Amino acid sequence: MQRYFITFAYDGTAYHGWQIQPNGNSVQEELQKALSTILRETIEVVGAGRTDAGVHARRMTAHFETEANFDCAQLAYKLNRLVPRDIAIYDVYPVDADMHARFSATLRTYHYYIHTRKNPFLRHYSCELHYQLDFNLMNQAAARLLAVDDFGAFCKAHADVKTTLCNVTEAVWVRDADDAWHFRISANRFLRNMVRAVVGTLIEVGRHRMTLQQFDDVVASGSRSNAGESMPGNALFLEDVKY
DSSP: OEEEEEEEEEOGGGSSOSSOBTTBOOHHHHHHHHHHHHHTSOOOOEESSOOOTTOEEEEEEEEEEEOOOOOHHHHHHHHHHHSOTTEEEEEEEEEOTTOOTTTTOOEEEEEEEEESSOOTTTTTTSEEOOSOOOHHHHHHHHHHGGGOOBOGGGSOTTOOOSOOBOOEEEEEEEEEETTEEEEEEEESOOOTTHHHHHHHHHHHHHTTSSOHHHHHHHHHHTOGGGSOOOOOGGGEEEEEEEO
């Protein structure tokens, strides 16, 4: 049995997230269906993580196992012809048996996009806000996340996780245009809903509705109810996964 990694991207608009759901279509289901059709056996794929409904990925990784013989480039080509147009297969390649798409990953990076002026071409992939935002203050707050260990305050309530410890190595707001920004955050792991909750809380800081001390208090409390609202999923992208 040989293990393979597959790298791909997807527009999450039409999906109920990465993970197979009983009541809606998922990216994992589409990928497994295509692989199983081509390889003529039941294939199960394991992703590098879970993205929620409507969230996108510029580069996602998954692994699968099979005894079938095939040319990796040809498999990628056939997959691209079979999966929906909102999924793009980049590469398929063999890996060692102990390489795991989720547990072997050392770094994940997400971007959250916002724009402050109505723009019909950004509406599907960026969050439109009309508040006056203090990005300097938001970056001061974001920088404090690098010293945080426990991100329980930004974890979806009642999430089934063994630990809320994460190692965030980058958290910064980047200006893309006069009226467009994105928040870049990298960590070894992320909790469910974590990035959108972090962004929602930083927005509160940027609106001067939360001081830096209050931001620190929210983080220290470990309570999701103290943090800001969860921002819409359509503006969130999984940018990269590193091993």
